[in-house]
Amino acid sequence: MSVSRRDFFKLTASAVSGGLIAAKSLSAAEINQEKYADNYAMLNDCTKCIGCRGCQTACKKSHEGLSHTGNDSRYDMPLDINADNYTVIHLFKETDDKWSFVKKQCLHCNEPSCQSVCPVAAFHKRDDGIVSYDSGKCIGCRYCLVACPFNAPTFEYDSATPKVQKCDFCKDIRIAKGETPVCADVCPRGAIKFGKRGDLLKEAKRRIKNNPDKYNTHIYGEAEIGGTSVLYLAPKDISFADLGYKMYGETPPIELHESIQHGIFKYWIPPVALYGALGLLAYNNMKKHKSNPLSEETDNES
Amino acid sequence: MKVNAEPMKAKLWTKGFTIGVIIIAVGAIFTIVRMAAGIGAVTNLSDGVPWGLWITFDVVTGVALAAGGFTMAALVYIFNGGKYSPLLRPALVTALLGYGVAVIAIVLDVGRWWQIYNPILPSSWQGNSPLFEVSLCVMTYFTVLILEFVPIMAEKYQKKEEGFIAKIVKFLNPLVNKILLFLIILGVVLSTLHQSSLGAVMLIAVDRIHPLWHSPLLPAFFLISAIAIGYPMVVIESTLSARTFNRKPETDLLSKIVKITPYILGLYIALKLFDVVYYGELGLLFSWWGLLFIFENLMIAILPFFLLLKESVRKSQIMLFNISIMMVAGLILNRFNTYLITYSPRPGFDYFPSIGEFVITAMMISIIFVGYKLLANYFPVLPTEQHS
Ligand code: SF4
Numbered sequence: 306m307s308v309s310r311r312d313f314f315k316l317t318a319s320a321v322s323g324g325l326i327a328a329k330s331l332s333a334a335e336i337n338q339e340k341y342a343d344n345y346a347m348l349n350d351c352t353k354c355i356g357c358r359g360c361q362t363a364c365k366k367s368h369e370g371l372s373h374t375g376n377d378s379r380y381d382m383p384l385d386i387n388a389d390n391y392t393v394i395h396l397f398k399e400t401d402d403k404w405s406f407v408k409k410q411c412l413h414c415n416e417p418s419c420q421s422v423c424p425v426a427a428f429h430k431r432d433d434g435i436v437s438y439d440s441g442k443c444i445g446c447r448y449c450l451v452a453c454p455f456n457a458p459t460f461e462y463d464s465a466t467p468k469v470q471k472c473d474f475c476k477d478i479r480i481a482k483g484e485t486p487v488c489a490d491v492c493p494r495g496a497i498k499f500g501k502r503g504d505l506l507k508e509a510k511r512r513i514k515n516n517p518d519k520y521n522t523h524i525y526g527e528a529e530i531g532g533t534s535v536l537y538l539a540p541k542d543i544s545f546a547d548l549g550y551k552m553y554g555e556t557p558p559i560e561l562h563e564s565i566q567h568g569i570f571k572y573w574i575p576p577v578a579l580y581g582a583l584g585l586l587a588y589n590n591m592k593k594h595k596s597n598p599l600s601e602e603t604d605n606e607s
Numbered sequence: 608m609k610v611n612a613e614p615m616k617a618k619l620w621t622k623g624f625t626i627g628v629i630i631i632a633v634g635a636i637f638t639i640v641r642m643a644a645g646i647g648a649v650t651n652l653s654d655g656v657p658w659g660l661w662i663t664f665d666v667v668t669g670v671a672l673a674a675g676g677f678t679m680a681a682l683v684y685i686f687n688g689g690k691y692s693p694l695l696r697p698a699l700v701t702a703l704l705g706y707g708v709a710v711i712a713i714v715l716d717v718g719r720w721w722q723i724y725n726p727i728l729p730s731s732w733q734g735n736s737p738l739f740e741v742s743l744c745v746m747t748y749f750t751v752l753i754l755e756f757v758p759i760m761a762e763k764y765q766k767k768e769e770g771f772i773a774k775i776v777k778f779l780n781p782l783v784n785k786i787l788l789f790l791i792i793l794g795v796v797l798s799t800l801h802q803s804s805l806g807a808v809m810l811i812a813v814d815r816i817h818p819l820w821h822s823p824l825l826p827a828f829f830l831i832s833a834i835a836i837g838y839p840m841v842v843i844e845s846t847l848s849a850r851t852f853n854r855k856p857e858t859d860l861l862s863k864i865v866k867i868t869p870y871i872l873g874l875y876i877a878l879k880l881f882d883v884v885y886y887g888e889l890g891l892l893f894s895w896w897g898l899l900f901i902f903e904n905l906m907i908a909i910l911p912f913f914l915l916l917k918e919s920v921r922k923s924q925i926m927l928f929n930i931s932i933m934m935v936a937g938l939i940l941n942r943f944n945t946y947l948i949t950y951s952p953r954p955g956f957d958y959f960p961s962i963g964e965f966v967i968t969a970m971m972i973s974i975i976f977v978g979y980k981l982l983a984n985y986f987p988v989l990p991t992e993q994h995s
Pocket residue numbers: 410411412413414417418419420436452453454455456457458471
């Protein structure tokens with residue numbers, strides 16, 4: 306896909322609106338799938354999921370610090386992912402024949418919005434593809450919650466020392482030891498397949514090709530907002546919008562503000578130029594009037 | 608263009624002042640609860656709506672309304688507006704209080720406030736983030752505003768009074784005076800940067816806020832509307848302080864500075880028109896959201912544009928005040944629409960501010976009024992009245 310004329314003008318306009326021309330080349334929107342082929346990834350196949358929610362509880366159990374019960378010591382199924390539940394299984398059901406389960410979690414985007422907006426670099430897309438969070442840097446501004454296209458990050462509103470919480474791809478408890486993430490491990494139906502992104506994309510295409518009656522032909526996450534590490538397959542008659550995953554274009558939404566920020570901060574030219582111009586005006590102005598309304602010291606003329 | 612300013616020395620504990628102090632005291636209680644039990648204990652914020660009244664009003668709107676400071680400084684120091692210097696000090700004090708309140712609000716709103724200094728650590732620098740730019744600029748500009756206030760304090764302490772603060776001020780004053788012009792221009796540049804970046808913050812929310820408010824031009828809209836609100840804010844501040852201290856407002860000067868405002872509003876209206884037409888959003892105007900959009904723009908730009916072109920309107924203190932209030936209302940509506948009202952929450956969530964959020968916002972507003980009275984009472988902020 307190439308950036309449409311309209312997109313191009315939108316981006317140019319935004320760059321100009323920051324008072325500068327974006328230095329970033331915008332023509333190469335074609336996603337370089339090779340670049341991400343070696344990233345850790347996960348293929349969530351909704352057609353295989355039976356909704357047992359084993360992944361949901363196993364994830365919760367294996368991560369320290371996630372509360373298992375409410376204040377009344379009971380456990381109820383959470384309605385959505387939240388600060389104590391990194392992943393949740395949703396059921397979409399329209400009729401007795403048209404239904405599907407779907408796993409919600411952080412998709413570990415190729416070009417993560419959370420990383421791009423965080424003012425203190427608390428989110429980091431690691432070389433292995435995992436998007437990790439560092440509470441030592443986080444100031445708790447919750448910009449990541451606003452920015453994430455998949456509603457993944459959540460916040461501990463009830464704590465005096467809150468953290469952002471989201472699926473960490475089991476980076477410490479499993480990946481660091483060379484093991485498979487907990488959810489993929491416990492799924493009794495193989496609905497969650499862990500692997501390298503390139504391989505899983507091939508696997509997804511193979512499944513679609515071998516079972517054309519079973520699958521929706523779209524692989525969610527292959528291209529959406531530049532691609533994600535967590536990929537989805539859906540049943541044939543069910544759209545991803547039904548499953549709560551919006552259809553996005555291929556351009557990562559971060560390009561709009563990054564084109565502006567790069568222009569301003571790369572070489573500091575626009576602010577420095579503005580400073581110079583204003584300074585010159587002010588200097589001439591002061592020379593003419595020899596006075597300074599804020600302070601009396603230079604005020605020798607009245 | 609020598610400025611004669613004097614402390615007002617008015618009676619402090621008037622009814623308004625007392626009410627302000629009481630509100631601050633109640634707000635302080637909620638602040639303690641917030642600090643002890645977390646944000647959820649006093650707010651209705653959620654994963655679905657992570658930014659509410661505090662960010663939208665106390666921070667985003669507040670910073671825009673504090674634009675009187677840098678627009679007056681630019682006029683007086685850069686654009687040869689020496690004759691307006693009597694309006695400069697009050698505008699700076701208002702900005703100082705506005706940013707002070709914004710900083711307090713940020714500390715209350717961010718969850719991990721004890722790490723608030725993180726944006727200045729190079730290991731955390733994140734140049735891609737509009738919020739990184741906002742946080743650096745706001746911190747620096749707030750410091751600049753404090754320094755700009757030093758000469759005003761020095762004028763007071765020069766005569767009498769010893770004490771800790773007086774000593775610091777006397778020590779700082781010669782230094783500040785040497786770099787005052789540098790500081791003033793720095794303040795103007797920083798303001799243009801973060802005022803526009805506050806618009807850039809919402810660029811990422813392209814699928815969350817209504818297309819009439821989302822635009823690649825958001826940074827420009829936020830910057831231009833902040834500049835446009837600068838002088839009307841000076842009008843309001845001057846009118847209110849005249850009432851508080853039983854003085855006459857500087858109508859002569861005010862009617863002259865608002866001559867500039869229609870030019871800025873003209874640019875704003877032209878860009879808004881371009882935005883709506885170019886991105887094919889004309890059809891959206893024929894909906895409830897469209898009505899709200901038109902209403903907002905009538906208040907913030909279109910009506911003031913035509914009204915302020917008329918000399919008779921500009922000469923009337925009461926008209927000036929009313930138009931300024933209308934513009935401020937329009938600007939508040941614009942910031943709320945962009946950050947909150949048209950923001951679509953995550954599925955299953957909803958938001959309306961809690962009592963705690965309202966009380967703390969009321970506390971912020973009270974801090975500005977109480978603070979202004981205190982500062983104008985004890986320091987030479989307001990110009991000495993000319994009796995003719
Ligand atoms: S899904 Fe959201 S939180 Fe996860 S990497 Fe993408 S933007 Fe970040």
